[in-house]
Amino acid sequence: MSARPLLLIVLGLVAGVAAWFWQPWQEGGRKRLFAMVEASQAASDGGLSASAVISDAKGGLEADIVVRDLSLPWDLAFLGDSEILVTEKGGSLWRIDLGSGERRKITGTPDVRVQGQGGLHAVLLHPKFSDNGLIYLSYAAAGEDGKGAVTHFMRARLDGTRLTEQKLLLRTKAPGDRGQHFGGAMVFDRDGYLFVSVGERGYRDDAQKLSSHNGKILRLHDDGSVPKDNPLVDTPGALPEIWSYGHRNPQGLALDPVSGRIYEAEHGPQGGDEINVIERGRNYGWPVITYGREYGTGIRIGEGTTRPDIVPPLHYYVPSIATAGIAYYAGDAFPQWKNSLFVAALRGHLNRVQLNPDGTFAKEERLLSDRDLRIRAVRVSPKGALFVVADDGVILQVSAKP
C-alpha cells in the first residue's frame, strides 16, 4: 500500500473519532426544545426566585417553586397534599409544610456515609402509612467490615419529627470502596412487596453474579424478610433477595397501579440509559448486552445490543439524558398525562414517556429543558400533583395548562 491511501485511511479514522467526540454528550450546546418564559427573575438559585412561575408554552405546563434552599435534595414523599418528607444527600430528612413553608428536621435518621454518589437517598411511605406510620429510607453506610460505603435499606416509624423503631432491613453484600452506582430506589407493588434497587457500584461484572447484590432489583417483605417465592431462593449460591439482575445503576422504580407493572429507570454509561419493565428472575444485560459506550472514548461495551435471553429496554436514550428518579402518572388532575412515565433527567430536563395502553413505548417529550436543572426525582401527590426535585436545591410543582 502506498503512503497516500494509508494517509487517507488515518485521516478518516481521526475524523471519525473527532465526530464521535462532537456528539453533544454533555449537552453544553443544548438546543432549547421549548421556548419558556419566566414571570419573575432573581439572581439567586440561578435565576429561580421563590415566586417564579416557569411556563413552557410548547410543553403546555407551568412550574412553581414550592421549596428552595435545600442542599442536594434527593427524594420526597407526600404525607398528604400539603406536607412532604424530603431527603438531602448529606443525611438530613426534613418534614416540610407546603402551606406555611415551615420545615422541621427529623431526628433518629441513620448514620449515613457520604462517599462519591452515596449518601441519604430515597424516602418511601408504607402503603398503610396512615395506619402504621412506617417509612423507608435508602442510604450509603459502612459495609460489613466497617469500611467504605454500601447501599442500605431501613424501616422506621415516623412520630412527629422523630424516627423510632428503626430496623435495618438490608445491608447489601458488596465491596465498599467505590463511590458510584448505589441505586437506592424503592417501590411497593400492588401486593405489598417492597422492591429495591442496588447499582453495580462500579464493579460491572457483579451485575451478572447472583452471589452479589450489586446490579440487582431485590424483592422483600415490608419487614425486610425474604419472600419464599422469590425466583432464586432454591438456587445454590444465589442471594435469595434477587428479583432481577444485569442492571447498571437503577435509580428509579415506579408502579403502574392498574396493570401492576413495575418500571425501572437505569442510569447507563454514555448512550445507554434505559427504561425497563421489571420481570421476575430476568436478566437485563449489563454489562454484556447494552446500548452503552465508554465515557470519553465511545468504545462499545459488551458483545452487542440484543440477545434472546436478555430483556430489551422499553426505551433507551442515545445520547444519555442521565436518568435518575421515575414516576408513573395515574392521577386525574392532568388527563393529558395519563399513562405516562415521568423520568428525572440530570442533564437538564423532565422526560415524559407516553405509553400505549398495553404499556409499550409510544413517544417521549422533554419538558423544563431551558434551566439546566439537574432533576433528581419526580413524584406524584395523592391528588395527582406532579413535583420534581432538583440538585439545584429546589422542589417544583409542575402543572399542565388546561
Ligand SMILES: [Ca+2]
Ligand atoms: Ca439493559
